[in-house]
Amino acid sequence: MNYIWYFLIVISVVFGAINGTLSEVVNAILSGTQLAVKIILTLLGIMTFWLGIMKIAEKSGIVEFLSKILRPAAKLIFPEIPADSKIIGDVAMNFSANALGLANAATPIGIKAISGMQELNKDKESASDSMCTLLAMNTAGFQLIPATVIAILAANGCENPTEIIVPTFIVTLTAFIGAILTAKIFKHIFPPQIIREEKDA
Amino acid sequence: MLRTVIDLISLWALPSIILIILTVALIRKVAVYESFIEGAKDGVKVTVNIIPYLVAIIVAVSMLRASGVIESVSVMFSGILAKIHMPAEILPLAFVRSLSGSAALGVFSDIISNNDVNSYTSKLAAIMMGSSETTFYVLTVYFGAVGIKKYRYALLTGIIADLIGIVMAVIVARFFFL
Structure with missing residues (x-):
């Protein structure tokens, strides 16, 4: 992340100079911070609301129930999480919210799942394998119906906007499965630093 | 036809989830309002x-x-x-x-x-x-x-x-x- 962040900024300045857009790049620093604040404010409300709802789901046993029925699948995808943990229920709800296209609900629920994983994590500053897998599931953008895109197509006079559903589903499912498999492979290529140090010693 | 179904799903997904969670909680005698506040603080x-x-x-x-x-x-x-x-x-x-x-x-x-x-x-x-x-x-x-x-x-x-x-x-x- 150190290099990526550095390169994003260096490339911006270099290309800003080449393209003659340096003043726009400089202005983007301020507009970027403003955009970040806008996103944070939206996030604050959504996060507060959904963490509240999720507490109710947890206390009513819904999260635990989901954890129980999904245990066999969860063992395959998240071998590091203990079988009796409620985290799997959070992951399941995060996945369902994504699948239904409810991004606003999916993020806070996913945060609840990753917080649970952080409690099990040995190195608090470094991502655990479960976290990387959870994020692989989330960055792949799996959803059943791309409702927003269909709405935009329809608003622009598309004759048959729903014909993108099947192709989109195929793409998003492939990316989703590909992401989880990639995470499984990388797990062995990039072991956590603590384990690496133990091996060295 | 398909469009109507999709619109219905998009419209109902969120309220159904919230309704299910709240209803199950009430049946199980969970203090819904207090739990909400407790979780929302985070x-x-x-x-x-x-x-x-x-x-x-x-x-x-x-x-x-x-x-x-x-x-x-x-x-x-x-x-x-x-x-x-x-x-x-x-x-x-x-x-x-x-x-x-x-x-x-x-x-x-x-x-x-x-x-x-x-x-x-x-x-x-x-x-x-x-x-x-x-x-x-x-x-x-x-x-x-x-x-x-x-x-x-x-x-x-x-x-x-x-x-x-x-x-x-x-x-x-x-x-x-x-």
């Missing part, structure tokens, strides 16, 4: 944790977009793209969809207003848009919330998933719409 803390991470990434991405580098790179690649039936104007969308959701939406709107909305290009753009998630944003928010600074292979995995999505979108769009 929202402020979590969001505040995310601020530094989000400012870092959003500023960098804003600078990148302002520099025009995405357009420059797209022009460089346009020759190769034509061979695989990937219109050059799709490339900015392919780049930007991993970096910024609002920017991707803007590029997508440009593509469908500059092209026939029923064309192959618009359909490909729609598939790409519908199957994307803003990888950088997701990583920033999730890891920011719990204070993870070393992402290990999470970013690389996200980028590979995005690449799979782009390649698959072209293959599938060619199969269905060309």
